[in-house]
Amino acid sequence: MATILTLAGDGIGPEIMTQAIDVLQAVNKKFTLNLTFESGLIGGTAIDATGEPLPEETLSRARAADAVLLGAVGGPKWDTIERSKRPERGLLKIRSELGLFANLRVAKLYPQLANASSIKAEIISGLDLLIVRELTGGIYFGEPRGIRTLDNGEQQGYNTMVYKTSEIERIGKVAFDLAQVRAKASGKPAKICSVDKANVLEVTELWKQTMTKMQESQYSDVALSHMYADNACMQLIRDPKQFDVMVTGNMFGDILSDEAAMLTGSIGMLPSASLDEEGKGMYEPCHGSAPDIAGQDKANPLATILSVAMMLRYTFKQEQAAQAIEQAVSDVLDDGLRTVDILDSSEADLRQVGCQEMGQAVLAKL
Amino acid sequence: MATILTLAGDGIGPEIMTQAIDVLQAVNKKFTLNLTFESGLIGGTAIDATGEPLPEETLSRARAADAVLLGAVGGPKWDTIERSKRPERGLLKIRSELGLFANLRVAKLYPQLANASSIKAEIISGLDLLIVRELTGGIYFGEPRGIRTLDNGEQQGYNTMVYKTSEIERIGKVAFDLAQVRAKASGKPAKICSVDKANVLEVTELWKQTMTKMQESQYSDVALSHMYADNACMQLIRDPKQFDVMVTGNMFGDILSDEAAMLTGSIGMLPSASLDEEGKGMYEPCHGSAPDIAGQDKANPLATILSVAMMLRYTFKQEQAAQAIEQAVSDVLDDGLRTVDILDSSEADLRQVGCQEMGQAVLAKL
Ligand SMILES: CC(C)[C@H](C(=O)O)[C@@H](O)C(=O)O
Ligand SMILES: CC(C)[C@H](C(=O)O)[C@@H](O)C(=O)O
Numbered sequence: 001m002a003t004i005l006t007l008a009g010d011g012i013g014p015e016i017m018t019q020a021i022d023v024l025q026a027v028n029k030k031f032t033l034n035l036t037f038e039s040g041l042i043g044g045t046a047i048d049a050t051g052e053p054l055p056e057e058t059l060s061r062a063r064a065a066d067a068v069l070l071g072a073v074g075g076p077k078w079d080t081i082e083r084s085k086r087p088e089r090g091l092l093k094i095r096s097e098l099g100l101f102a103n104l105r106v107a108k109l110y111p112q113l114a115n116a117s118s119i120k121a122e123i124i125s126g127l128d129l130l131i132v133r134e135l136t137g138g139i140y141f142g143e144p145r146g147i148r149t150l151d152n153g154e155q156q157g158y159n160t161m162v163y164k165t166s167e168i169e170r171i172g173k174v175a176f177d178l179a180q181v182r183a184k185a186s187g188k189p190a191k192i193c194s195v196d197k198a199n200v201l202e203v204t205e206l207w208k209q210t211m212t213k214m215q216e217s218q219y220s221d222v223a224l225s226h227m228y229a230d231n232a233c234m235q236l237i238r239d240p241k242q243f244d245v246m247v248t249g250n251m252f253g254d255i256l257s258d259e260a261a262m263l264t265g266s267i268g269m270l271p272s273a274s275l276d277e278e279g280k281g282m283y284e285p286c287h288g289s290a291p292d293i294a295g296q297d298k299a300n301p302l303a304t305i306l307s308v309a310m311m312l313r314y315t316f317k318q319e320q321a322a323q324a325i326e327q328a329v330s331d332v333l334d335d336g337l338r339t340v341d342i343l344d345s346s347e348a349d350l351r352q353v354g355c356q357e358m359g360q361a362v363l364a365k366l
Numbered sequence: 367m368a369t370i371l372t373l374a375g376d377g378i379g380p381e382i383m384t385q386a387i388d389v390l391q392a393v394n395k396k397f398t399l400n401l402t403f404e405s406g407l408i409g410g411t412a413i414d415a416t417g418e419p420l421p422e423e424t425l426s427r428a429r430a431a432d433a434v435l436l437g438a439v440g441g442p443k444w445d446t447i448e449r450s451k452r453p454e455r456g457l458l459k460i461r462s463e464l465g466l467f468a469n470l471r472v473a474k475l476y477p478q479l480a481n482a483s484s485i486k487a488e489i490i491s492g493l494d495l496l497i498v499r500e501l502t503g504g505i506y507f508g509e510p511r512g513i514r515t516l517d518n519g520e521q522q523g524y525n526t527m528v529y530k531t532s533e534i535e536r537i538g539k540v541a542f543d544l545a546q547v548r549a550k551a552s553g554k555p556a557k558i559c560s561v562d563k564a565n566v567l568e569v570t571e572l573w574k575q576t577m578t579k580m581q582e583s584q585y586s587d588v589a590l591s592h593m594y595a596d597n598a599c600m601q602l603i604r605d606p607k608q609f610d611v612m613v614t615g616n617m618f619g620d621i622l623s624d625e626a627a628m629l630t631g632s633i634g635m636l637p638s639a640s641l642d643e644e645g646k647g648m649y650e651p652c653h654g655s656a657p658d659i660a661g662q663d664k665a666n667p668l669a670t671i672l673s674v675a676m677m678l679r680y681t682f683k684q685e686q687a688a689q690a691i692e693q694a695v696s697d698v699l700d701d702g703l704r705t706v707d708i709l710d711s712s713e714a715d716l717r718q719v720g721c722q723e724m725g726q727a728v729l730a731k732l
Contacts, residue, residue, distance in 0.1 A: 074565075083568075083571070086565070088565045088566065092566070118485055118486055118489040118603055118604055118605075119484055119485060119486070119603070120484055120485070120486060123484040139505075139527060139566075139567065140566055142524070145567075145568050145569075146568050147568050147569075147571065147572050150530060154530055154531040154532055155530065155531045155572055156528060156529070156530040156531070156572070157528065157529055157530075157567075157568050157569030157570070157571060157572030157573070158508070158526060158527065158528040158568070158569055159526070159527045159528075159567045159568055159569045160524060160525070160526055160527075161505060161524065161525045161526075161527065162522060162523065162524040162525075163522070163523055164516060164520055164521065164522040164523075165520040165521045165522075166520055197617070197620075199440075199452070199454045200454065200458070200505075200506055201505065201511075201523075201525045202449075202511050202512050202513050202523050202524070202525055203511075203513075203523030203524055203525045204523070205449070205513065205523060206513050206521055206522070206523030207523070229620075229621055230620045230621050230623075230624040231624065233599065233621045233622075233624055233625045233628075234624045234625060234627070234628040234633070237484055237485070237603065237625065237628045237629065238484055238628055239484075251563070254563075254595075254596045255595055255596050255599045255621060256599075257596075258596040258597065258599055258600045259599045259600060259603065259625070261600070262599075262600040262603045262604055263603065267600070
């Protein structure tokens with residue numbers, strides 16, 4: 001028996017979570033997975049209820065659970081409160097406290113949605129790219145940090161970008177291993193591109209050197225290339241299919257994974273996994289809390305539903321159940337159902353649906 | 367009488383510079399600008415000749431000159447030498463020593479090249495976006511920095527991202543002022559988008575606050591918006607025309623300006639200016655030294671030629687001469703001349719030309 005903690009969060013979080021839990025309960029029954037569910041507070045709703053974006057109770061439940069399913073956090077309501085109490089702090093803290101150092105973000109083009117992208121179809125058709133982002137280090141967590149007053153009275157803000165060899169090796173191993181797994185599945189040679197800014201930043205020079213050493217000593221079957229972050233950002237637009245697995249630090253990963261998601265034109269479709277060293281993980285959609293459409297039944301629940309599939313695959317090793325969900329999602333897209341974010345109004349045979357109808361359609365396919 | 371220092375640099379630098387100097391000499395005569403020319407060494411070629419990527423002599427000539435025209439620096443030949451001696455160090459040092467804190471990069475779509483982009487034509491048609499990047503501060507220059515050995519024997523790399531209020535105000539002023547100038551020229555309302563990651567990094571929270579204060583106290587006629595760097599990277603793909611002027615720090619500016627350039631599909635076309643507080647500047651193409659095609663007469667000289675136009679506009683206030691060059695470039699594109707990087711082989715009436723033929727064609731139009 002395993003326990004899943006669900007944290008709906010803010011904005012559209014609760015509505016997408018409702019649909020995802022329905023799906024999870026259905027596969028739980030169908031595949032006799034023996035999962036039990038608990039729920040908890042995080043983000044703005046947690047601030048409103050307890051004064052803290054990540055209450056102690058949520059954290060201890062998350063530690064006890066086998067996996068966490070997160071909706072989304074944040075919204076304008078909490079944007080002006082003191083920095084250490086903002087919703088985002090809850091997200092950063094749970095990542096860090098649970099040791100979820102490996103963030104996997106997939107940018108995959110659903111052929112049914114090829115026209116939703118602003119990129120030409122031939123550039124992205126068949127795109128299936130995995131970004132491995134380091135999630136508990138780098139400039140996101142580096143000390144010292146803050147805003148101080150200088151002697152001349154003006155203010156100075158400062159942050160520290162820092163990585164040590166063991167942190168780089170840890171995330172490198174995840175990326176190299178996944179490149180091998182993907183190569184086995186696809187029959188293509190394994191390759192990974194490490195993104196840095198080693199021509200300017202010493203911290204990323206250590207990153208680059210460490211990846212090179214790992215490849216030479218342990219992963220001679222994986223082709224390793226290096227790319228500067230600015231160039232990577234360009235190459236993702238010019239020819240994203242040149243990449244298979246990209247690995248990078250926390251901040252470059254934040255930027256590049258959002259860019260890669262947007263290439264597919266369907267950020268409302270993309271799930272993510274954040275894993276610790278034992279493969280325990282937190283799963284969440286790549287998109288945010290979209291406060292502007294919250295409570296209007298307009299949100300796309302598919303990224304959260306696909307996050308459930310990732311959970312079954314990575315934490316519970318239930319590949320069959322994971323694939324059943326992914327197939328069900330693909331089937332409803334084939335049926336022409338679209339939430340507004342992925343609707344292409346020039347195609348006549350599509351039907352716009354709300355969050356709930358989309359979720360229930362997936363359920364019906366299972 | 368004014369002096370221009372030309373620094374051809376490495377890779378394709380010398381060939382594109384030759385064409386740009388020809389153009390500059392032609393407008394010099396035509397508009398009786400009284401410009402004189404000097405040349406100097408920078409980057410890898412400077413390392414080979416003197417052991418330094420920015421020799422003292424180059425620096426003192428650059429200080430004495432009224433403007434600097436740069437080709438490009440770097441190449442695999444110098445990638446393995448000691449970090450402090452690499453070609454890129456010469457570039458960073460000249461920016462810093464000359465106080466060139468304001469980097470202006472224009473992402474403009476040439477209608478003749480609309481098909482060269484991987485973005486759908488309707489998303490980018492008419493795109494004309496200015497990115498104002500802070501160039502002498504932030505994590506590029508922040509101390510402490512380096513790679514050290516920890517007590518347990520492993521290595522740790524670290525860099526410091528730092529901005530003080532006066533630095534932010536200085537670059538903010540450039541961006542707000544340019545937004546006003548552009549609004550006057552276009553007849554549209556002035557607007558600027560400041561890019562930060564204030565939900566995570568304190569240094570960029572100070573950035574955001576400072577921009578907000580400047581808008582409130584001095585630029586009430588300019589609409590100011592804020593965007594997180596990850597979202598900005600997405601929005602540039604989704605709908606780049608929502609932006610007019612973007613302003614951001616050194617590292618985000620590095621990434622976003624390359625992305626914006628790639629949107630136009632013609633990074634070989636895009637010039638840049640790096641200005642000090644008096645408007646004295648260094649001008650260079652946005653692209654790099656492209657060592658793989660160096661010396662083969664394949665490079666696109668237009669970005670360097672358009673950098674000359676920027677120099678005439680910003681440093682010498684010769685708007686007419688600047689426009690003459692820009693018109694000449696547009697004319698050769700109308701004639702169907704294309705270097706290989708901007709050639710669309712599906713269009714029958716285009717003619718592929720080399721670097722020299724392209725440069726001489728512009729010259730002939732003047
Ligand atoms: C909300 C924010 C703190 C977060 C991040 O920057 O990591 C988000 O952008 C993400 O990518 O999950
Ligand atoms: C060559 C490199 C140091 C430089 C930078 O990062 O500033 C380049 O990418 C640029 O944008 O001019």
